[in-house]
Each structure stands twice: as C-alpha cells, then as structure tokens.
Amino acid sequence: xxxxxxxxxxLLLFVLPALAVYLVFAVLPLATSIVMSFFQTNGASGDTFxxxxxxxxxxxxxxxxxxxxxxxxxxxxxxxxxLIVEVPMGLLLAALLTSGKLARSEGIYRTLLFIPATLSxxxxxxxxxxxxxxxxxxxxxxxxxxxxxALTTISLMSxxxxxxxxxxxxxxxxxxxxxxxxxxxxxxxxxGWTTFWKIKFPLxxxxxxxxxxxxxIWTFNGFDLVFALNGSAPGPNYSTxxxxxxxxxxxxGSSGQLADLDLGAAVAxxxxxxxxxVTAVYFWLVQRRxxxxxx
Amino acid sequence: MPRARxxxxxxxxxxxxxxxxxxxxxxxxxIGPVLIVIINSLKTTPAIFxxxxxxxxxxxxxxxxxxxxxxxxxxxxxxxxxxxxxVTTIVLTIVVSTLAAFALVEYRVxxxxxxxxxxxxGIMLPIxxxxxxxxxxxxxxxxxxxxxALILVYTAMSIPIxxxxxxxxxxxxxxxxxxxxxxxxxxxxxxxWIVLPLVRPGLAAVAALTMLPVWNDLWFPLILAPSKQNQxxxxxxxxxxxxxxxxxxxxxxxxxxxxxxxVVLFTLFSRQFISGLSKGYSK
Numbered sequence: 170x171x172x173x174x175x176x177x178x179x180l181l182l183f184v185l186p187a188l189a190v191y192l193v194f195a196v197l198p199l200a201t202s203i204v205m206s207f208f209q210t211n212g213a214s215g216d217t218f219x220x221x222x223x224x225x226x227x228x229x230x231x232x233x234x235x236x237x238x239x240x241x242x243x244x245x246x247x248x249x250x251x252l253i254v255e256v257p258m259g260l261l262l263a264a265l266l267t268s269g270k271l272a273r274s275e276g277i278y279r280t281l282l283f284i285p286a287t288l289s290x291x292x293x294x295x296x297x298x299x300x301x302x303x304x305x306x307x308x309x310x311x312x313x314x315x316x317x318x319a320l321t322t323i324s325l326m327s328x329x330x331x332x333x334x335x336x337x338x339x340x341x342x343x344x345x346x347x348x349x350x351x352x353x354x355x356x357x358x359x360x361g362w363t364t365f366w367k368i369k370f371p372l373x374x375x376x377x378x379x380x381x382x383x384x385x386i387w388t389f390n391g392f393d394l395v396f397a398l399n400g401s402a403p404g405p406n407y408s409t410x411x412x413x414x415x416x417x418x419x420x421x422g423s424s425g426q427l428a429d430l431d432l433g434a435a436v437a438x439x440x441x442x443x444x445x446x447v448t449a450v451y452f453w454l455v456q457r458r459x460x461x462x463x464x
Numbered sequence: 465m466p467r468a469r470x471x472x473x474x475x476x477x478x479x480x481x482x483x484x485x486x487x488x489x490x491x492x493x494x495i496g497p498v499l500i501v502i503i504n505s506l507k508t509t510p511a512i513f514x515x516x517x518x519x520x521x522x523x524x525x526x527x528x529x530x531x532x533x534x535x536x537x538x539x540x541x542x543x544x545x546x547x548x549x550x551v552t553t554i555v556l557t558i559v560v561s562t563l564a565a566f567a568l569v570e571y572r573v574x575x576x577x578x579x580x581x582x583x584x585x586g587i588m589l590p591i592x593x594x595x596x597x598x599x600x601x602x603x604x605x606x607x608x609x610x611x612x613a614l615i616l617v618y619t620a621m622s623i624p625i626x627x628x629x630x631x632x633x634x635x636x637x638x639x640x641x642x643x644x645x646x647x648x649x650x651x652x653x654x655x656x657w658i659v660l661p662l663v664r665p666g667l668a669a670v671a672a673l674t675m676l677p678v679w680n681d682l683w684f685p686l687i688l689a690p691s692k693q694n695q696x697x698x699x700x701x702x703x704x705x706x707x708x709x710x711x712x713x714x715x716x717x718x719x720x721x722x723x724x725x726x727v728v729l730f731t732l733f734s735r736q737f738i739s740g741l742s743k744g745y746s747k
Contacts, residue, residue: 171571176570183656184579186559187564191620194619195589199591201597265487278487290680295719299500300497389590430596434596
C-alpha cells in the first residue's frame with residue numbers, strides 16, 4: 170500500500186524526535202565519555218591524546234587503584250547478595266500469589282508488596298537507619314558502623330526495597346502458564362507442589378536469566394542508597410564504596426581526592442564495558458538458547 | 465483472573481490459611497517500616513523516643529513536624545519542581561515514543577529493525593555514566609541548574625523502554641483498521657491518531673513506568689539542578705535529612721510527604737505498571 174520511498178520517509182519523520190533526544194542526551198554523552206577517557210584535559214591549551222594512561226593510573230596507581238578494586242569487589246558482593254536473597258524471595262511470593270487460593274485479595278497483596286519499590290532511596294535509607302539504630306533498640310549493634318557488616322546491611326536494605334521487581338516478573342510469567350497444562354497435571358493426580366516444580370517452574374525458568382541480568386545492570390549502576398546513607402565517602406573505611414560512589418568521587422572530588430574528569434571518564438568507561446560485555450555475552454549465550462526451549 | 469475468582473467461596477483449608485499467613489507476614493515486612501515513619505511523624509519528640517512503635521494517643525498526637533517542614537524547609541518549591549519535571553518528562557516521552565513505535569511497526573524497510581534494535585539497546589545503557597559530558601553539554605547550552613536539563617536527560621532515559629513497550633502494543637492493532645483509514649485518504653499522521661486510542665493501556669503503562677525512576681532519582685538533581693529553587697523532592701528530603709538530624713518530627717513529616725504522592729499514584733496505576741514492567745523488559 171505504501172511505496173518503499175514513502176515508507177522510508179515516514180519512518181524517519183516519525184522516529185526522528187525520539188531518536189534525536191535519545192542520541193543527543195544518552196548515546197552521545199556515553200560515546201564522548203569513552204573518547205574523553207583517552208585524553209588529558211589541559212584547560213586553555215586543549216586536550217592531549219594520552220592513550221591508555223588514564224586506565225593505567227586507574228588499574229595500577231597505588232592509591233587510585235586500591236580504591237577502584239575495592240569498589241569493584243564490593244559491587245560484586247552487592248550484586249551477589251541481591252541475587253541470592255531477592256530472587257528466591259520473589260519466586261516464593263510469586264508462587265504464593267498465583268497459588269489460586271487468594272480469591273480477590275491477590276491484587277491487594279501484589280500492590281502492597283510492591284510499595285517499597287516505589288519509595289525513594291532517601292526514605293529507604295532513613296527508615297532502616299532508624300530501625301537498626303542502637304538507640305531505638307531493635308539491634309544493639311552498629312550494623313552500619315562496622316566494616317564487616319556495613320555492605321551486607323546496605324545490600325539487604327536495597328533487597329527490601331526491590332524484591333517486588335523479581336516478584337512481578339515471575340508473577341506475570343506464572344500467570345502466562347497455560348491453564349490446560351496445570352489442569353492436565355491435576356487430572357493426572359499431581360498436587361499443587363508437584364505441579365509447581367514439574368510444570369510451572371520449568372516454563373518460567375527463562376525469566377531467571379533475565380532477572381539476573383537486569384539485577385546485574387541495576388546493581389552495577391548502584392549509587393543512590395549508599396550516597397543517601399553515607400554521602401560520597403562511604404564508610405566505614407570505604408567498606409560500602411561501590412563503583413557508582415567511586416565514579417562520583419572521581420569526577421567531583423572529595424576530601425582526600427582532587428576532581429579528575431579524565432580519570433572519571435575512564436572509570437565510567439570501565440563500568441560501562443563491564444555492564445555491556447556481560448550483558449552481551451549473556452544474550453548471545455544464554456537467552457538465545459533458553460528461547461528455543463521455551464514455549 | 466478467572467482462575468482465582470472461581471475459588472472465592474472455597475472453605476478455609478489449612479493450605480489456604482498458610483498462604484495467607486505467609487503473605488501477611490511479607491506485607492508487614494514490606495509496609496511495616498513505612499508505617500513506623502508515618503505513625504511517628506504524627507507524634508511529639510518525647511513520644512517518638514519513648515515508644516517508637518506506639519500509635520499516637522490524644523496526648524502524644526502532634527502536627528508540629530508538618531508545620532515545621534512547611535516553614536523551615538523548601539517543600540512547596542520542591543514539590544512544584546518534581547511535579548514539573550515528572551509530568552513534562554512523561555508527556556514528552558509519550559509523544560515522541562508513540563510516534564516512533566508506530567513507525568517501527570508500520571514502515572518495514574531495511575533500517576527499521578536497526579533503529580528498533582538501537583532503542584532496545586538503550587534499555588541497558590547506564591545513562592548516568594555519561595554524566596561528565598552531560599554536564600559539559602548543559603554548561604555550553606546554559607542549561608546547567610535548570611529543570612530543562614533534568615527533563616531532557618530523563619526523557620532520553622525513558623525513551624528506550626517506552627518505544628519498546630509501545631511497539632508491543634501497536635502490534636496488537638488490527639491491520640484492517642489502518643488500511644481502511646488509508647483507503648479513506650487519511651494521512652499517515654491521521655492514521656496514527658485514529659489507532660492511538662487502541663493502545664491506551666500502553667500509554668498508561670509508559671506513564672506509570674516513567675514516573676517512578678524520575679520522581680525518585682537522586683543522581684541528576686544532585687548534579688544538574690542542585691540550587692534551592694530547582695531542587696526536587698527527593699533531593700530536598702535528602703538535604704533535609706542532613707540538616708535537621710535532630711528534629712525528628714519534622715524529618716519524619718518530610719519523609720512522609722516525599723513518599724505519599726508516588727505511593728498513591730502507584731496504587732492507582734499498579735496494574736498498568738506491572739503489565740508494563742513485564743512486557744517491556746521481557747522483550
């Protein structure tokens with residue numbers, strides 16, 4: 170009906186506004202960041218190409234690199250805790266919500282359980298600091314003030330906030346399981362438990378990969394909660410420093426550190442690469458194979 | 465959910481009681497901390513420390529905290545800023561994303577899937593990492609410390625998921641309808657306008673999905689619009705927490721006021737939000 174030339178013109182016309190905003194304010198800054206990381210800014214005299222010098226500093230400079238590796242390791246731990254606690258919790262809740270025993274209260278439970286995810290981290294941070302405050306007496310131990318417990322504590326606060334997300338993903342996947350399959354299993358004498366593990370669970374399995382990769386992307390972009398709790402110098406002794414707070418400190422500077430835009434650009438590029446490479450590998454290797462098995 | 469409703473009159477079996485008990489436990493875990501903040505925001509300082517888990521009584525009830533938030537804080541300005549930024553971002557995102565998604569479904573030429581793929585990729589792009597060039601760009605264009613800077617960045621951030629989501633909705637529109645419109649001589653823009661009401665659930669999902677991260681973001685307000693007259697609620701509350709650390713009633717009132725609008729909106733739009741979330745990301 171529409172000629173190829175007209176289709177081409179229409180496509181570009183309709184897509185242009187969205188594409189322009191997206192390219193200028195998202196893609197371009199990221200690309201510029203990558204370019205910047207290979208330069209040294211020299212004020213009036215212009216920029217000098219320095220190759221991998223910024224990266225060399227980031228990876229090997231005694232004080233700079235120590236903080237960087239520390240932030241990276243902390244971030245991995247932050248991600249792992251999310252994965253280990255959040256996903257089983259989401260699965261349990263999604264299974265309970267779709268157990269068929271709730272009648273009309275299903276929607277109410279679903280909404281209430283998601284409420285923490287709608288709060289800002291400022292509130293989440295404050296509420297939990299209040300509850301675990303030794304002064305108020307729920308825990309007589311400074312969980313946030315001790316190096317060995319601070320990161321786990323913050324991770325669990327974040328898990329508390331976001332467990333609704335895996336719950337909703339798995340809940341929607343469970344609702345999409347064809348009723349006939351469940352009924353056929355019931356006729357064959359399978360109970361609720363067997364039906365769940367033998368029929369429903371394998372069908373929703375591809376969702377776990379997706380949840381894992383999204384959790385990875387979100388936790389490696391983490392910043393807000395740590396900043397809300399501790400500011401840009403996450404203590405005690407940088408035990409809660411993650412890549413986001415490290416990045417912020419690098420380009421804004423902090424008490425012990427001068428602001429350094431080029432190094433900041435290098436940090437951004439490293440985080441970006443870490444996220445993108447893992448995501449790409451995941452989509453090539455895992456998600457494609459999973460898709461071919463699913464219904 | 466017909467499956468659930470059929471069992472509405474079922475007796476209270478042991479299994480059913482367990483399911484409800486577990487869910488109630490988790491609900492308490494989820495909203496308990498929020499309730500503690502709200503309850504204590506309505507009490508006097510000694511009552512907050514004397515019995516943090518007690519409900520306010522006639523003797524301990526006090527709205528002093530709320531009064532102080534409005535007199536000492538910057539709350540009305542913060543609210544206005546958050547409202548302007550969030551609403552404008554939602555409107556802009558919806559307008560440009562629906563146009564783009566319509567085109568990606570309608571006009572299949574060679575580069576269509578390439579452009580579509582570029583948007584899908586954007587769902588994974590951590591836009592925060594482009595902050596340094598964004599600052600330089602905003603400075604060059606004299607947009608630093610304005611709400612416009614926030615709106616532009618947030619719109620760019622929301623477009624990928626919005627386009628991807630709207631594509632799934634536009635795919636459900638029957639071809640006959642569009643062909644009929646074109647037969648009658650409708651322009652492409654007119655055809656778009658005719659099918660738009662059919663994707664209304666998608667529009668609600670995009671709005672709900674855009675609203676939360678924009679209203680709650682701390683990073684960009686902190687960096688792009690930190691001055692008092694441009695602060696959003698999230699940043700305002702964050703600074704209030706730092707400033708009035710010992711005025712607990714005011715602090716708790718500020719936190720309550722910062723959370724209420726979004727929790728209310730989410731409750732209203734929760735169905736759209738949830739369908740949008742699962743449809744948009746499981747692409």
